[in-house]
Amino acid sequence: MKTIEPCVLRRGVSLTHSPDTLVLCDEDIDLTIEIDLGDCGSSGPQVFTGDPLRLSVNPESPCASEVIDILKRAALAEEGLSPREIRRRQSIFQLLQLMDFVLSEIPYYQSRSAYASVPVTSVEDLQALPILTRADLRANLLELIPRDLRLSHGAGAEGLTILSTSGSTDERLQALVGNEVATGPEAHTRVWTGTEATAPVRTAILTTPTCSGTVCHLGQASFEERIVDNTLSLNSSEDFFSIDRRYVEQAAEELHRFAPEILLVNPVYFHWFARKARELDIPLPAVKWLTYSYQYCSQLQKSALEAMFRVPLLSWYACTEAAAVVGQECLHGRLHVRAEQCLVETIRNGVLAQPGELGALLITTTAARTMPLIRYQIGDVGSLVDEPCGCLLNGCPSLTLHGRAKDMLCGLDRWITTRQFDEAISDTPDLDFYSCTQTDAETLRLEVIPALGQEAAFDRTGLAHKLSCRLGFAKVDVRVVTRLDPIPSSLKYRQTCCAYRQAPAFP
Amino acid sequence: MNTQSKGLFAEIRSDFPLLQRRVDGRPLVYLDSAATSLKPDAVIRAERAYSEEYTANIHRGIHLLSEEASAAYEAARHRTARFLKADPSSVVFVKNATEGLNLVARGIGLTKSDRVLTSLAEHHSNLLPWMREATMRFVERDPLLPLDPAKVLQAVETHRPRVLALSHASNVTGIIEPIAEICQALRGREVLVVVDASQSAPHLPLDVVGLGCDFLAFSGHKMLGPPGTGVLWGRKDLLEGLAPLVLGGGAVTVVSGSHYELKPIPYRFEAGTPNIAGVIGLAAAMDFLDRVGFESIAAYEEMLAAKMETELSNVPGTRLIMSTQRRRLALAEVVLTSSRLGPDEVALMLSDTFKIMVRSGFHCAHPLFEQLGLTRGAVRASAYLYNTEDDISELANALRSILK
Numbered sequence: 001m002k003t004i005e006p007c008v009l010r011r012g013v014s015l016t017h018s019p020d021t022l023v024l025c026d027e028d029i030d031l032t033i034e035i036d037l038g039d040c041g042s043s044g045p046q047v048f049t050g051d052p053l054r055l056s057v058n059p060e061s062p063c064a065s066e067v068i069d070i071l072k073r074a075a076l077a078e079e080g081l082s083p084r085e086i087r088r089r090q091s092i093f094q095l096l097q098l099m100d101f102v103l104s105e106i107p108y109y110q111s112r113s114a115y116a117s118v119p120v121t122s123v124e125d126l127q128a129l130p131i132l133t134r135a136d137l138r139a140n141l142l143e144l145i146p147r148d149l150r151l152s153h154g155a156g157a158e159g160l161t162i163l164s165t166s167g168s169t170d171e172r173l174q175a176l177v178g179n180e181v182a183t184g185p186e187a188h189t190r191v192w193t194g195t196e197a198t199a200p201v202r203t204a205i206l207t208t209p210t211c212s213g214t215v216c217h218l219g220q221a222s223f224e225e226r227i228v229d230n231t232l233s234l235n236s237s238e239d240f241f242s243i244d245r246r247y248v249e250q251a252a253e254e255l256h257r258f259a260p261e262i263l264l265v266n267p268v269y270f271h272w273f274a275r276k277a278r279e280l281d282i283p284l285p286a287v288k289w290l291t292y293s294y295q296y297c298s299q300l301q302k303s304a305l306e307a308m309f310r311v312p313l314l315s316w317y318a319c320t321e322a323a324a325v326v327g328q329e330c331l332h333g334r335l336h337v338r339a340e341q342c343l344v345e346t347i348r349n350g351v352l353a354q355p356g357e358l359g360a361l362l363i364t365t366t367a368a369r370t371m372p373l374i375r376y377q378i379g380d381v382g383s384l385v386d387e388p389c390g391c392l393l394n395g396c397p398s399l400t401l402h403g404r405a406k407d408m409l410c411g412l413d414r415w416i417t418t419r420q421f422d423e424a425i426s427d428t429p430d431l432d433f434y435s436c437t438q439t440d441a442e443t444l445r446l447e448v449i450p451a452l453g454q455e456a457a458f459d460r461t462g463l464a465h466k467l468s469c470r471l472g473f474a475k476v477d478v479r480v481v482t483r484l485d486p487i488p489s490s491l492k493y494r495q496t497c498c499a500y501r502q503a504p505a506f507p
Numbered sequence: 508m509n510t511q512s513k514g515l516f517a518e519i520r521s522d523f524p525l526l527q528r529r530v531d532g533r534p535l536v537y538l539d540s541a542a543t544s545l546k547p548d549a550v551i552r553a554e555r556a557y558s559e560e561y562t563a564n565i566h567r568g569i570h571l572l573s574e575e576a577s578a579a580y581e582a583a584r585h586r587t588a589r590f591l592k593a594d595p596s597s598v599v600f601v602k603n604a605t606e607g608l609n610l611v612a613r614g615i616g617l618t619k620s621d622r623v624l625t626s627l628a629e630h631h632s633n634l635l636p637w638m639r640e641a642t643m644r645f646v647e648r649d650p651l652l653p654l655d656p657a658k659v660l661q662a663v664e665t666h667r668p669r670v671l672a673l674s675h676a677s678n679v680t681g682i683i684e685p686i687a688e689i690c691q692a693l694r695g696r697e698v699l700v701v702v703d704a705s706q707s708a709p710h711l712p713l714d715v716v717g718l719g720c721d722f723l724a725f726s727g728h729k730m731l732g733p734p735g736t737g738v739l740w741g742r743k744d745l746l747e748g749l750a751p752l753v754l755g756g757g758a759v760t761v762v763s764g765s766h767y768e769l770k771p772i773p774y775r776f777e778a779g780t781p782n783i784a785g786v787i788g789l790a791a792a793m794d795f796l797d798r799v800g801f802e803s804i805a806a807y808e809e810m811l812a813a814k815m816e817t818e819l820s821n822v823p824g825t826r827l828i829m830s831t832q833r834r835r836l837a838l839a840e841v842v843l844t845s846s847r848l849g850p851d852e853v854a855l856m857l858s859d860t861f862k863i864m865v866r867s868g869f870h871c872a873h874p875l876f877e878q879l880g881l882t883r884g885a886v887r888a889s890a891y892l893y894n895t896e897d898d899i900s901e902l903a904n905a906l907r908s909i910l911k
Contacts, residue, residue, distance in 0.1 A: 135531040141860045142908055152824045152845035152910045162852045174855050 007068070007077045009053040022067065024076055028083075028392065030187070031090055031340045033074055037063055083395030084386065087339045091123055094366035095343065102372055108143035109374070123343060127352060131362060132376040134171050137321060144371050145176050163320050171379075177323035178370030181341050185231075185262050188316055188328055191336075191392050192289060200230040204260035204287075206251070206270050208491040209236035223254055232258045238491060240269050241483035245280050248273065252282050261288045267301035267313070268433065268484075268493040274308050275432065279452055284309075291316045296380075296403035296418050298495055299426035300433065317401060319378050324365045326378070327399045330391035334398040337384070341367045344399060345375065346384050348506055355385050358417065360405060360506045377505065381405050381417055407496045408503040409438045412472045415503060418496045424470040428463055430454040435484045438498045442474040447481045455480055508810045516807050516892060519799065522547040523893050536863040536898045541678050541838055541870075541889030543728045544709060546788075550731055553791035557784040564780055566757060580783055583790035584773075590793045591723070591740050592714040599739040599746070599773040600786050604705040605632040606752070607724030607739030608672075610776065611701055612636035614749035617669065624668035624698075626654065627874040628679065633672050633703040634874070644668060650677075650878055653832060654684050656692040663698055670699045675707035675723075679872045679887070681812070681838035682830040683707065690719030699745070705729055709891065710808060710836055712801040715740050732792035733785040739776070746772045753778045804892050811837035811890045811899060818903035819888070824910035828885065837890035841906065842881055850886045853909055857886075861905040863898075 009015070009024075016023040022035040055071070057064045071077040073096075075089040099120045102109040109115040118128045137144065142151075151162070163175050185201040226233045234251050237243055251273065255263075263270070270290075277284050290305055290313040297315065305313045315335050317327035324341040337344045343366055345352060346359030353359030361382050362375045382401045388394060403418030410416075421436060433449040444467065450458040464476040486493050520526050523545045528535055537545055557579065563572035565580045581595075588595040601607045617623070617640035625634065625643065628650045637643060644666040646659055654673070663671065671693070676683045690700055700720040704713060709730035715723050722745065727736030741749065751758060751769070755778035761768040769775040796804070812835055819839055820827045829839035843850060854867035866887040869876045876884060888902055 138859045139531050139533070141856060150911065152843075152848050162848075162855075164855055172859055174852075174859050 007055045007057070007071055008079075009055060009071075009077055010075070010079055010081075013053065013076045015053060015055070024070075024074075026074070026076060026086075026090070029086065029090060029340050030190075030338075031074070031094075033070060033076075035063070035067060035070060085395075087395040088123075091339055091343055091366065092121075094340070095120065095123060095126070095364065098364070098366045098368075098372055098374075101369060102374065105146040105148075106144060106372065107147055108140050111143070115374070126343070126345065126364060126375060129375050131347075132373055134173055134377070134379065137173055137175070137373075137376075138171075141174055141176070144373075146369070149176075149370070151176075173321055175321035175323070176371045177320070178368070180369050181324050181365075181367045185264075187325065188291070189262070189289070191328055191330055192314070194392060201262055202230050202232075202258065202260045203262040203264055204232045204234060204255055204258055205264045206234045206273060207236060207264070207266040208269065208486075209238055210489075210491050223257070227258070232260065236269070240272060240486075240491075243273065243276060245282075248277050248280055248282050252277055252284055256285050259285060262291055263287045263289070264291045264293065264316070265305075266295075266492065267292050267297045267305065271301045271304055271432070274305065275452065278308070287311060289314060293318050294320075295492070296401050296422075296495070298422050298434075300422075300431060303426075304432065315401070317399070319363070321371070322363055322365045322373055322376065322378070323368055323370065324363070326363055327401070328393065330389060330393055332389055332391055334387070334389050334391070334393075335401060336389070336391070336393035336396040337399055338393070339396040341365065344384060344397065346382060350506070353383065356383050358383050358402060361399075379404055379406065379505075381408070381506075403495070405505050406503050407494055407498075409436070409444070409471075409496055409498050410441065410501050410503070416471060416496075421471070421496045424467060425463070428466070430458055431463070433484060433493075435494060436496045438473075438496075438500060440500050444471075444473045444476045446476060446478045447484060448478060449481060449484065508806055512803060512807065515799075515803070517895070519547075520893050520895075522549070522795075524548060524551070526893060530862050533862045536861075536894075536901050538888040538890055538894065538898060538902060539864045539866050540709070540891035540894075541706060541729065541836070541887065542866055543734065544731050544891055545893060546733070547731055547792070547795050549795050550733065550788045550791045554733055554784045554788035557787050565783055566774070576783055579787050580781075583786045586790040586793055587738055590713065590797070591738075592716060593740055594743065596772055597740055597743050597746060599741070599776045600781055601724070601737045601739050601776075602735050602782065603726040603728070603737040604703055604724040605636075605726075605737075607722075607737055608633055608701065608703060609636045610739055610752045611722045611724070611741070611749065612640050612670075613752055615670070615699070615745075616750070617641040621670070622666050622668040623670045623672055624659075624662055624666050625672045626650075627878050628677055628682075628872070629672070629674055629874075630678055630703065630705070631871040631873070632705075633674055633701075637670065637672055641669070650875055651680060651682070651828070651830070653682050654689065656685055656688045659689050660692045660696075663693060663696055668698055670701055672701045672703070674703040674705070676704075676710070676836055677830075677875075678706050678838070678889075679840060679870055679875050680828060680830050681836035681889075682832065683711070683834045683836065686720060687718050694719070706836060706838075709796075710801075710804060721745055727785065727789040727792065730792055731795055732789035733782070735782045736785040736789045738789075743772065746776075749776070751776050751778065755779045799892060805834075807892060808837045808890065809833070809835070811894055811896065812839075814896045814899045815839045815888065815890070818899050819906075822903055822906045822910065825906065828879070837894070839888050840881075840885040841888065842885045843883070843910070845910070846883075848910070850884045853886050853906070856909050857902070857905055861901065861908075863902050863905055865902070 012028040014025045020037055022037055024033045057067050074093045075081055075086045103116055114130050161177050185203045186197040189197050189201050290309055290311055293316045302313050315329040318325050325338045326342055327335045327337050329335045343364040345362040348359040361378050361380050363378055364375055365373045382399050384397045384399055386397050407418050408415040430451040431448055432451050435447045437445045439445050458480055460478040464478045467476045484493050525545050561572045561575040563576040565577040584595045584598050587598045619642055621641040622644050623637040623641045626646045626648055646662040648654055673684055675686055686702055702720045702723040704723050704725040708725035722741045724739045728734040758770055758775045758778035759767045760770050824844055826842040827839055850867035854865050857863040857865055868884040
């Protein structure tokens with residue numbers, strides 16, 4: 001058999017070979033590519049073991065050009081490339097695969113000329129495609145899944161799940177998600193430890209009781225019933241600021257018994273819980289990592305929880321409908337885009353924002369195949385930069401999340417994001433929680449919960465003056481309260497909200 | 508149903524502001540009227556007028572506004588009495604049918620040695636109040652057919668209950684029970700017949716004397732009226748002996764440090780400030796329904812029911828449960844045969860993707876679902892006078908898309 005010189009695979013690329021498939025895995029990137037060898041017959045690729053791995057392909061084989069093309073385009077057989085360049089090439093590779101897939105399988109994209117008429121050959125070409133909104137998802141749910149996917153046959157099986165979410169904007173939404181993308185804790189701990197998890201990572205969750213109809217809102221289900229696949233869902237509460245000693249004792253006891261490595265929490269819920277435990281002198285177990293998801297976290301909660309547990313509180317930024325981890329915070333404090341799962345764009349006034357410039361976040365789920373989303377406007381605002389990092393996600397852009405677009409405050413000459421407000425308030429001494437509502441063009445109404453024992457002494461006047469100077473509002477009314485009220489639909493707590501004017505989708 | 512009648516009902520749609528609402532640019536299809544009906548302009552205006560023009564408490568003040576409010580409230584009672592073909596003094600305003608049924612169950616002095624006869628097809632609101640006070644007995648029946656008066660009589664003779672509690676129409680199957688025939692069969696027997704008319708009051712003319720029952724309760728919110736309104740009607744001699752559920756201002760004539768005297772019926776049952784605006788709105792709803800006419804409503808809804816039967820029985824992956832009788836509600840249960848897709852998921856998709864509002868679950872009738880072997884509940888579509896045949900077709904098409 002005539003063969004060409006074997007391709008030498010880049011270090012870190014492994015492969016699994018069967019007569020029908022060739023599975024290439026770029027372990028540094030967490031990217032897996034499966035090539036169907038069905039047409040190759042006995043003239044398929046030959047694998048030579050060794051370090052590095054070599055792969056030889058018969059040039060006359062029907063799949064020769066495809067295999068070589070993939071190796072090249074996915075940067076799997078070329079040494080000396082920077083991490084950024086590898087990720088760039090692989091992102092393009094995945095994007096083109098996604099476009100091929102959606103144009104052949106997904107009725108929504110097939111039926112809209114904008115997708116078929118724009119040749120996408122680079123990430124930049126995405127700009128010419130329409131933006132997908134939550135309203136689009138609601139109206140076209142069944143058109144956004146592969147035409148041969150039968151809900152009545154598949155829901156609940158083969159990892160397909162129908163989820164409801166209110167997500168970043170508190171708008172109702174359903175989503176169909178598959179299991180083609182790894183979103184479990186093992187996918188994250190590798191970034192933090194540098195090594196593959198050898199056993200499932202035990203995770204405990206304390207978040208809103210509405211985060212999922214099947215997981216977190218289990219009410220009085222037993223401890224054993226609330227453990228699914230090494231994950232314990234602690235009973236939440238619809239009125240978390242009213243939790244009592246009995247609740248804290250039970251949750252603490254369950255945490256000690258379960259001994260999680262990761263605590264995945266809603267930061268406001270968990271800060272209140274941990275503060276209550278401290279007040280009642282109820283010890284909580286040590287954990288390796290504290291994580292939160294789906295939202296911007298105030299510096300107040302981050303600092304308090306990190307000080308209490310002496311571990312970092314790390315973001316694992318995701319959205320239910322995308323079935324992807326959009327970003328992951330590394331131990332250097334950077335929220336990296338998980339480039340092997342999705343692409344993130346920031347747009348401002350309809351055009352791409354400059355690096356570091358604030359914009360609305362759009363995501364394209366390049367690895368999803370159940371309900372792939374192209375330029376989906378997630379409802380949050382933030383900025384992107386490319387900067388080198390010492391972590392495994394080096395080469396992935398860093399995202400600075402600013403919170404929900406709809407939560408922005410209307411300043412004198414600009415919209416103020418939740419992050420920007422948080423930066424203005426979070427150096428306030430003896431402050432644990434806050435919630436800020438803008439009631440008219442010049443007035444902020446701020447509810448605050450001071451640190452334990454500081455309620456009477458809390459300097460409301462000083463805080464009002466500081467915020468007025470820093471943000472330019474003429475009147476800042478600060479009230480000390482004993483509890484905050486959540487958003488009724490999601491039971492999450494909003495740090496900022498503009499009650500008199502609707503914030504724009506784009507900053 | 509002729510074209511002219513169809514045209515009348517097409518025009519009625521413009522009386523319902525909510526049907527003008529667009530969600531994601533699409534109009535709504537509302538098929539959840541068995542839970543709560545939409546409100547016409549006339550009802551909204553009547554409620555609003557109370558708040559804008561004559562807000563005051565009733566039966567207490569002597570100032571102008573109080574007198575106007577009291578007059579409007581009592582006019583609503585007279586209106587309701589006409590609706591039921593009854594005396595105004597036998598009409599008690601309550602917050603809903605559930606409260607009315609609880610008032611009777613608590614007020615007639617039942618003990619656990621008393622038996623209450625009912626059917627497993629009842630709504631929880633016509634089971635639990637009785638279950639708390641007495642011992643339950645059930646008429647054997649096929650839940651997909653109307654009750655047989657002879658079997659009810661037989662069960663009464665067997666169990667000798669103090670109360671027979673039945674719904675006039677089922678919120679699960681749309682079956683209309685032959686209440687008049689049952690009462691006729693029981694004439695001379697010592698059993699109180701209590702009727703839950705929550706599902707019938709919106710669709711059928713009610714004549715409490717003609718029915719021959721002893722108590723009858725219904726809610727306002729299912730018959731175009733405001734939520735938080737309801738009516739308990741009772742035979743006057745029975746109301747006289749009924750203990751009030753709640754005591755307080757407005758229910759008494761004399762109060763000393765050690766005793767009180769109750770007001771005459773029906774006021775003794777309406778302690779505290781009632782839902783004045785709601786009751787006035789409820790009277791407007793009755794005006795609206797009488798203007799359209801129950802005969803027309805019944806004919807129009809039978810057309811919708813027939814459409815449901817035709818369209819929804821042809822959706823692959825489902826089984827249809829609804830009454831096949833000539834007299835029935837336009838109400839159907841769509842049972843999913845796939846074990847991998849639940850009623851809640853389908854109802855959510857119908858709502859968010861197709862803007863079709865239906866009910867999913869067990870509709871407060873767990874014993875009936877258990878009897879029917881429907882362990883995961885069902886999707887219920889319930890139509891009313893503002894629905895069209897197109898609404899039913901849209902539902903069927905949407906179900907086909909989801910269950911393809």
